[in-house]
Amino acid sequence: MGLENTLFESLPDVVTVKLDAVVNWARKSSLWPATFGLACCAIEMMNTVSARNDLSRFGAETFRASPRQADVMIVSGRVSRKMAPVLRRIYDQMPEPKWVISMGACATSGGVFDNYAIVQGVDKVVPVDVYVPGCPPRPEMLVHAITMLQEKIMKESVKDRRDTFEPESRVSIVPGTLPVTEGTALERETEVEVAQNEISRPYTIPSRHERRRSS
Amino acid sequence: MTEKLHEFIEKVKAENASWVADVKDDRDEVTVTVPRESIVDVCWVMKTKHGFDMLADLCGADRGPEEDPRFEVNYHLFSTKHHNRIRLKVLLSEDDPKVTTVTTVWKTANWHERETYDLFGVIFEGHPDLRRILLPSDFDGHALRKDYPLRGYEPYSMN
Numbered sequence: 001m002g003l004e005n006t007l008f009e010s011l012p013d014v015v016t017v018k019l020d021a022v023v024n025w026a027r028k029s030s031l032w033p034a035t036f037g038l039a040c041c042a043i044e045m046m047n048t049v050s051a052r053n054d055l056s057r058f059g060a061e062t063f064r065a066s067p068r069q070a071d072v073m074i075v076s077g078r079v080s081r082k083m084a085p086v087l088r089r090i091y092d093q094m095p096e097p098k099w100v101i102s103m104g105a106c107a108t109s110g111g112v113f114d115n116y117a118i119v120q121g122v123d124k125v126v127p128v129d130v131y132v133p134g135c136p137p138r139p140e141m142l143v144h145a146i147t148m149l150q151e152k153i154m155k156e157s158v159k160d161r162r163d164t165f166e167p168e169s170r171v172s173i174v175p176g177t178l179p180v181t182e183g184t185a186l187e188r189e190t191e192v193e194v195a196q197n198e199i200s201r202p203y204t205i206p207s208r209h210e211r212r213r214s215s
Numbered sequence: 216m217t218e219k220l221h222e223f224i225e226k227v228k229a230e231n232a233s234w235v236a237d238v239k240d241d242r243d244e245v246t247v248t249v250p251r252e253s254i255v256d257v258c259w260v261m262k263t264k265h266g267f268d269m270l271a272d273l274c275g276a277d278r279g280p281e282e283d284p285r286f287e288v289n290y291h292l293f294s295t296k297h298h299n300r301i302r303l304k305v306l307l308s309e310d311d312p313k314v315t316t317v318t319t320v321w322k323t324a325n326w327h328e329r330e331t332y333d334l335f336g337v338i339f340e341g342h343p344d345l346r347r348i349l350l351p352s353d354f355d356g357h358a359l360r361k362d363y364p365l366r367g368y369e370p371y372s373m374n
Contacts, residue, residue: 081371082351088373116358116367117350124371 008158020157027071027097028150029059034070034094036087038077041104041136045076048139058146067093072149074142075126078106079119091126099153101145102128105135220245220301223265230260246302251314254305258290258320267292267301270317273327275335277361285309286337290317307337316342334359 004023008016037045048055049063056062064070067090079087091100102122105111108131110120119125129152132145217240224247228235234257237248249257261267272291279285284306292301305314316339317324328339329348336357339345347354356363 081354084371084373115365116363119371125373 004158016158021154023158024154024156028153030061031059031071031099031146031149031153032069033060033063034067034073034090035063035065036073036075036090038075038079038083039106041076041107044136044139045074045103045142048142053139053143055143055146058143058150060146067091068095070094071097072099072101073126074101074103075107075122075128076103076136078111078113079122079125080117081119082117084119084125087122088125097156099129099149100126101130101132101142101149103132103142103145104137105133108133111135217243217245219297220299223261223299223301226265227257227260231256244300244302246304248304248306251305251307254290254303255315255317255320257303258292258317261292261301261303262320266294266296267299269293269295270321270323270327271300273317273324273331275331275337275359277335277359279361280309283308286312286335288314288331288337312337313340314338315340318342333357336360 008019011019037043047053049060060072067073071094073091073094075087091098100122102108106113106118107122110118112135114120122128130145130149132141134141137145221238221240224235224238224245227247231253234249234253235247236250239246239248247257269292270290271293272289274289274291276287276289277285278287286307286309288305288307290303290305292303293299307314312335314337316328318328318339318341325343326348328342329345331337332339332342332345333347333349334357346352350358355368358367
């Protein structure tokens with residue numbers, strides 16, 4: 001993270017657009033998930049990886065048990081208050097660039113469990129990139145979420161994701177209040193594209209690392 | 216089928232009449248209410264003399280804040296030889312929810328008593344390691360009491 005940022009910050013947009021395309025293509029095509037199957041949604045996640053709906057077609061070749069070797073954390077299942085600090089610790093141990101998919105109703109919003117023990121939505125603990133509804137979501141829905149995440153990754157820029165200092169990274173941010181940065185060439189392209197076909201707009205809350213590119 | 220159980224209870228009563236406070240036989244289930252001072256003795260007698268070698272479950276129940284005694288602790292005993300089941304019940308009032316532990320009789324009571332302490336606040340005297348087991352260790356209150364709200368007191372925040 002640090003090296004690419006410092007190297008490419010000073011480059012003109014003409015160069016970084018090409019770099020973005022290549023780097024983002026590389027990142028999206030080999031998204032390795034970290035196993036974070038907590039409850040019943042984990043079974044559908046297993047189904048997604050198995051032969052019928054094969055997730056490794058999309059680059060998620062292996063599910064790494066160690067978070068240090070993983071790119072995306074698929075939080076599948078309800079997160080209890082006792083588990084929430086553990087979840088945060090695993091997320092902190094993942095190296096940048098990292099993304100989070102919140103799979104299922106319980107991870108998205110607490111699901112059917114509106115009580116003292118379950119965290120009402122995992123975005124109170126980690127910043128989420130893609131939410132998948134369902135109880136449990138069908139494997140095809142999880143595949144669609146990975147595809148959505150890949151589209152989101154294509155819109156990023158190498159100049160993002162600078163290192164944040166410890167205290168700053170622990171502040172929880174209200175979704176929708178991210179600052180919008182000045183446009184790069186990629187942003188202008190994306191905004192035109194978004195204006196042209198509304199369907200491609202992802203229904204997501206941008207993660208903390210992403211400067212808002214399309215709103 | 217419950218005649219055998221009633222025989223056991225008569226034998227226990229013959230040992231010490233104060234051990235059996237109340238017997239209830241409902242839908243083929245026999246429940247014996249035991250005063251809390253003598254629960255360990257009754258359990259020893261049940262285990263050694265009458266063959267109830269397995270403590271199938273130890274759970275608490277909250278009858279409601281208006282009832283007195285408020286809490287009950289249920290011991291479900293099972294005999295692996297004769298396949299008999301019997302329930303022992305101890306009633307505890309709210310201002311003194313203490314009862315002696317039965318971990319000396321059955322080791323499995325260790326975690327069940329921790330769960331009862333965690334969710335109801337019943338204190339087991341003599342327990343080797345009485346601390347919370349299901350809820351987080353810094354949780355405030357006892358969650359399965361009838362006057363604890365379903366959603367808890369405050370939403371989760373990391374700060």
